[in-house]
Amino acid sequence: MKSILYLLLWAALGTIILCEDDPTESLAGVHDLTPADFDKIVNGGKHALVEFYAPWCGHCKHLTPEYKKLGEAVAKDPKLKNSVVVAKVNADDHREIGERFGVRGFPTIKFFGRGKPVTAPEDYNSGRTSEAFLAFLHEKVAADKGFARIGSLDALARDFLAAADKTGASAALKTAAEKLDEAQKAAGMLYSKFAEKAAAKGGDFFKTETARLERLLESGKVGANKAAEISQKLSVLTAFSPDDEEEDEFTKEQLSKAEE
Missing domain, CATH: 1.20.1150.12 (Endoplasmic reticulum resident protein 29, C-terminal domain)
Known part of the structure; x- marks a missing residue:
């Protein structure tokens, strides 16, 4: 009887964990992109950091809490909020978007620079913590803010x-x-x-x-x-x-x- 209770407890705990780390979850400060609005949101007017994920991907689930913290941090920072788009796209459901940008595995994270062609994003290969994401974005914004300066x-x-x-x-x-x-x-x-x-x-x-x-x-x-x-x-x-x-x-x- 105890064994059955333990199994039920672990099953319930596992369900809770999976729900908390669901990559499809709507996150504050993070745009959920589809083919209908991808080019409206990622249009070169702002820097954009985009995660291409699959709902079943274990690494995507693991990344979700960090991406959630990133979205919240950007939403609270006026300068980042007005300079950067943080987004994610279900590239399993919307495979045409993944194929468009050469996505071969999950999660794939790409950076679209302000004023640069959307067709040529940069692969993000740095750390996958909220702190690493924020440092990367601050660096990009700082490097870019003076692009028209003389x-x-x-x-x-x-x-x-x-x-x-x-x-x-x-x-x-x-x-x-x-x-x-x-x-x-x-x-x-x-x-x-x-x-x-x-x-x-x-x-x-x-x-x-x-x-x-x-x-x-x-x-x-x-x-x-x-x-x-x-x-x-x-x-x-x-x-x-x-x-x-x-x-x-x-x-x-x-x-x-x-x-x-």
């Missing part, structure tokens, strides 16, 4: 922040931007445009404009081209952020924790 204008942006004469500092930025070659001029004129608006509207302009653009990205209502344009503007706006160096130190700290 060193010479960054210095003038810092001068603008410190200047008493904002109009004069804005004019200096415009003059420098106009002298750039064609490859850099579009980004350079964004520096000038933002400085002119800040000179007219006051120092809070940079924060309010950043928040406005981040809300647009977060809405999911902009196409890939518009999302790339917004990302470029957000990149230039970071040049006017006094917190820029602090963010870099935070990223280094995250990477250090992941390596321990």
Whole structure:
């Protein structure tokens, strides 16, 4: 009789564990992708980390608690939330998606970089803990945030922040931007445009404009081209952020924790 009770107890416990580690479970901060919305969510406007899983896969079940923690952490971090998509797709049910990206085993995790072709994702081969995922994403965001930045204008942006004469500092930025070659001029004129608006509207302009653009990205209502344009503007706006160096130190700290 005791043996039967023990067997029933272990069976019940096993069922609970399987339910808790079900890869199909809806997770906060994690998009569940299907063929109908994959290209709407993973569109190059944001970085995207995507897990391709099968419900029966033991390693996928083991990964679920870590992916759950990752989704929750990203959802609570405004900068990651507005820069990164964390997603998963049942590549057993939706085999056409797995085949599209050359998925041969489970779980397969791929990284789709902002502004890069969706057809050429990067294989994720780092650690599979929430800490390792977060360090990887912080590193990608930190490396990418300055993609539209121009060193010479960054210095003038810092001068603008410190200047008493904002109009004069804005004019200096415009003059420098106009002298750039064609490859850099579009980004350079964004520096000038933002400085002119800040000179007219006051120092809070940079924060309010950043928040406005981040809300647009977060809405999911902009196409890939518009999302790339917004990302470029957000990149230039970071040049006017006094917190820029602090963010870099935070990223280094995250990477250090992941390596321990």
